[in-house]
Amino acid sequence: MRERHNRLSVIKELIKNNRIDNQDTLLEMLKKEGFSVTQATLSRDLKMLKVGKISDGWSGYYYSLPENDFVSESEKSYIQDVRRGIISIEFSGNMGVIKTRPGHANSVCFALDVLALPEILGSIAGDDTIFIILREGMTKEDLLESFQTRIPDVKD
Amino acid sequence: MRERHNRLSVIKELIKNNRIDNQDTLLEMLKKEGFSVTQATLSRDLKMLKVGKISDGWSGYYYSLPENDFVSESEKSYIQDVRRGIISIEFSGNMGVIKTRPGHANSVCFALDVLALPEILGSIAGDDTIFIILREGMTKEDLLESFQTRIPDVKD
DNA sequence: ATATTCTCTGAATATTTATACAGTTTACAT
DNA sequence: ATGTAAACTGTATAAATATTCAGAGAATAT
Numbered sequence: 001m002r003e004r005h006n007r008l009s010v011i012k013e014l015i016k017n018n019r020i021d022n023q024d025t026l027l028e029m030l031k032k033e034g035f036s037v038t039q040a041t042l043s044r045d046l047k048m049l050k051v052g053k054i055s056d057g058w059s060g061y062y063y064s065l066p067e068n069d070f071v072s073e074s075e076k077s078y079i080q081d082v083r084r085g086i087i088s089i090e091f092s093g094n095m096g097v098i099k100t101r102p103g104h105a106n107s108v109c110f111a112l113d114v115l116a117l118p119e120i121l122g123s124i125a126g127d128d129t130i131f132i133i134l135r136e137g138m139t140k141e142d143l144l145e146s147f148q149t150r151i152p153d154v155k156d
Numbered sequence: 157m158r159e160r161h162n163r164l165s166v167i168k169e170l171i172k173n174n175r176i177d178n179q180d181t182l183l184e185m186l187k188k189e190g191f192s193v194t195q196a197t198l199s200r201d202l203k204m205l206k207v208g209k210i211s212d213g214w215s216g217y218y219y220s221l222p223e224n225d226f227v228s229e230s231e232k233s234y235i236q237d238v239r240r241g242i243i244s245i246e247f248s249g250n251m252g253v254i255k256t257r258p259g260h261a262n263s264v265c266f267a268l269d270v271l272a273l274p275e276i277l278g279s280i281a282g283d284d285t286i287f288i289i290l291r292e293g294m295t296k297e298d299l300l301e302s303f304q305t306r307i308p309d310v311k312d
Numbered sequence: 313a314t315a316t317t318c319t320c321t322g323a324a325t326a327t328t329t330a331t332a333c334a335g336t337t338t339a340c341a342t
Numbered sequence: 343a344t345g346t347a348a349a350c351t352g353t354a355t356a357a358a359t360a361t362t363c364a365g366a367g368a369a370t371a372t
Binding site: 160197 | 322
């Protein structure tokens with residue numbers, strides 16, 4: 001009776017790939033996938049999967065898998081942005097200059113902003129150059145170390 | 157009738173500092189804070205605040221403020237920069253002029269840049285004055301509203 | 313001033329979600 | 343084989359949350 005197990009992973013997929021905002025519609029989708037259960041069971045499944053219901057930032061709510069499977073998913077793409085764009089980092093006092101491939105400064109800068117490294121007070125991007133300001137008390141070593149851990153494989 | 161505004165920020169605090177898992181208990185807490193409303197109103201408030209309900213990883217669910225208020229701790233310091241420096245905003249056509257305390261224009265301008273309000277196409281700072289250009293299709297009302305939500309308590 | 317619109321609200325109700333309870337099936341020990 | 347416990351589920355219902363409707367002020371326009 002490993003039925004539930006399969007169902008759970010299907011539910012996970014459905015939630016990841018769709019904007020679902022109530023159990024009845026999810027129930028429909030499940031039926032199409034060949035799983036026929038009642039709302040009560042689904043409710044239990046969702047609880048088991050620790051699914052949350054969060055705002056879409058506009059006027060509605062939708063189901064979402066717990067942070068771990070999500071935040072890091074999105075974070076990964078930012079890390080990729082950094083990896084793809086970055087060429088070098090150098091420092092002068094509390095300022096850093098990141099050189100990027102042409103046109104990549106913005107995506108890298110934005111990504112850094114999202115990653116919210118504690119060492120960086122702020123950053124501003126041109127076309128292939130980013131200025132970063134270290135937060136007071138932070139050193140370039142601190143930042144590079146943070147890079148090492150948050151964005152592995154970025155050489156310096 | 158600025159009642160709701162106050163209530164919203166109290167609700168925010170309550171949610172941030174407590175593990176609340178239903179509206180009735182939140183309603184109780186609100187009452188103790190001097191706000192007496194019905195569940196219907198609270199439901200609307202929560203929607204307005206984009207509050208979500210997420211798993212505690214164990215066996216229950218609790219209310220949680222949207223990522224935004226959390227992801228960018230760094231954003232808070234920029235918001236502070238704006239609050240500290242700004243004096244007034246006025247508009248003429250698609251241009252805006254922000255007056256700041258002497259020497260603050262740059263920090264405010266930089267902060268606005270980081271906050272990346274969608275209504276602002278670009279901005280340039282002098283010593284106590286910032287010019288901003290509204291993005292096409294955006295109105296000053298849009299911008300002021302954006303201010304309201306991103307940088308609460310900045311009067312205009 | 314009067315009309316008009318907008319924001320905010322409560323009461324009642326609809327919708328959505330969770331759970332108590334009972335029944336079925338499987339696993340596993342005796 | 344029989345008993346017992348555990349996992350899983352549906353039905354019915356409770357609990358939680360959202361929305362419809364109507365109305366009261368405030369704000370703005372005429």
